[in-house]
Each structure stands twice: as structure tokens, then as C-alpha cells.
Amino acid sequence: MDxxxxxxxxxxxxxxxxxxxxxxxxxSNFDVAKIVNNASALKYTKEIxxxxxxxxQTPSYHFVKLFAGNVYSGRLTEKVMREFTDLVGxxxxxxxxxxxxxxxxxxxxxxxxxxxxxxxxxxxASKIETTEEExxxxxxxxxxxxRKLPVERxxxxxxxxxxxxxxxxxxxxxxxxxxxxxxxxxxxxxxQNKDETRHSIASVDDIYKFEEYLLKTVDLYENE
Numbered sequence: 001m002d003x004x005x006x007x008x009x010x011x012x013x014x015x016x017x018x019x020x021x022x023x024x025x026x027x028s029n030f031d032v033a034k035i036v037n038n039a040s041a042l043k044y045t046k047e048i049x050x051x052x053x054x055x056x057q058t059p060s061y062h063f064v065k066l067f068a069g070n071v072y073s074g075r076l077t078e079k080v081m082r083e084f085t086d087l088v089g090x091x092x093x094x095x096x097x098x099x100x101x102x103x104x105x106x107x108x109x110x111x112x113x114x115x116x117x118x119x120x121x122x123x124x125a126s127k128i129e130t131t132e133e134e135x136x137x138x139x140x141x142x143x144x145x146x147r148k149l150p151v152e153r154x155x156x157x158x159x160x161x162x163x164x165x166x167x168x169x170x171x172x173x174x175x176x177x178x179x180x181x182x183x184x185x186x187x188x189x190x191x192q193n194k195d196e197t198r199h200s201i202a203s204v205d206d207i208y209k210f211e212e213y214l215l216k217t218v219d220l221y222e223n224e
Contacts (some may be wrong), residue, residue: 006039006046056096059088067091127160134163137178137187137204141165144211145175148218162188173221176214180204189213192220 009018023029024038055063061081068076068084076084138156145154155169163180167173177188177196187207188196201207 004043006043008046056089056092059085064088128158130158130163131181133180133204134158134178137163137180137207138165140204140207141176141178141214144208144214145218148215148222167218167221175217176210178204178207190217190220 007018007021009015009022021038021042024031024035054060064081064085065076067088068081072080072084074080134156142151142154149167153168154175155166157164157166157169157171161179163178164171165175165177167175172194174190174194174196176190179186179188179198185201185203186198187201187210188198189210190196199210201209
């Protein structure tokens with residue numbers, strides 16, 4: 001057996017890594033070969049961590065020379081080494097502090113994102129459903145208006161209240177409105193004041209009866 005223990009811990013201050021190591025001694029996980037190999041790694045890791053702590057607190061000559069020799073192009077005199085002893089200590093302290101801050105900020109940002117996702121209200125599902133009958137009505141209107149307009153200028157925009165047909169996809173230029181989702185079907189004709197007058201229709205084929213009105217609506221916008 002080694003003179004020094006390969007694993008030491010304070011049961012009142014257990015860390016996650018320590019718990020993981022202790023779990024290897026549980027009856028269900030116990031493997032002598034693995035524990036022996038792991039003991040060697042833990043022993044050396046412990047000693048290396050001890051040396052790192054000592055070097056951070058009081059950098060040794062060889063430790064300082066390692067870094068100074070890589071960044072300083074001149075001769076490493078005693079004065080230069082004294083300066084670098086201080087610089088190396090500060091550099092390591094700042095590096096550790098920055099790493100800790102980066103991890104803390106990353107954890108805080110992640111937590112903030114999770115809270116935002118949890119508190120964000122789910123988007124309400126759209127209640128608008130364009131029916132085949134509305135699209136058929138749109139095709140009838142296009143068939144009428146294409147005598148005066150290019151087809152690409154005639155657009156539709158469905159809403160909860162009506163199925164709107166627009167010139168140039170502009171809400172300020174309604175060509176007509178179809179109300180086909182209730183018991184009684186209507187076509188809304190737009191006058192010169194852009195007011196809507198509803199007319200009852202039995203089916204989308206009745207839209208052809210309003211050809212004259214629809215063409216006059218086009219003239220209202222083309223003559224503006």
C-alpha cells in the first residue's frame with residue numbers, strides 16, 4: 001500500500017467529482033483492476049494540483065522562466081526575472097478569474113433563456129382557415145377582372161370576418177369581399193367611398209352577376 005492516500009475528502013463538503021470516485025467502491029461497481037489503475041491516476045493528479053496551487057501562490061524560478069523565455073526576447077537577468085515573477089502571478093490570477101466569469105455568465109444567460117421560454121406565452125393558433133369555396137370564388141373574381149387587370153395584381157387575403165380580394169395586395173384598395181362561411185353567403189361590393197354593400201348570393205357562380213360592379217371598382221383605383 002502507498003504511504004499517501006490516493007483519495008481524500010471532507011464528507012461535509014462533497015464535490016460532484018468526489019462522489020463519482022466514491023461510487024466506484026459501491027458493491028455493484030467494485031472492480032479491483034479499475035480501482036488500482038484509477039488510484040494511480042488520482043494520486044498523480046492530486047500531486048499535480050498541489051504543485052499548481054503552490055506555483056499560483058508563489059511562482060518558482062523554473063515556472064517563471066518557462067513563460068518569460070517564450071515571451072521575452074532579451075536576456076533573462078535577475079531584474080527581468082523579478083518582474084516576470086509578478087507578471088506571471090497576475091496573468092494566471094486574471095486568466096482564472098476570466099474563465100470563472102465566462103462560465104458564470106454562460107450559466108446565467110442559459111438560465112435567463114430558459115426562464116424566458118417558460119414565461120413566454122404560447123402563440124395562439126391561427127383561427128383563419130381558407131376554404132376551397134373561398135378560393136373558387138377568388139378564381140371567379142379573377143376571371144372577371146382580368147379583362148382590365150393583369151392576374152398578378154389581383155390578390156386575396158383571408159381574415160376571420162371575410163375573404164378579401166385586393167388590388168396589388170393593398171388593404172386600401174379592396175376590390176370586393178366574400179362572406180361564404182356563414183349560413184347566408186354574401187359578396188361585398190366596394191363603392192367610390194370604399195364602403196361595402198353586401199349582396200346575397202346562392203353560390204360562387206352568382207358572383208358573375210356582379211361583373212359590372214366589380215369592373216367599376218377597378219376604375220375607381222385606376223383613375224386615382
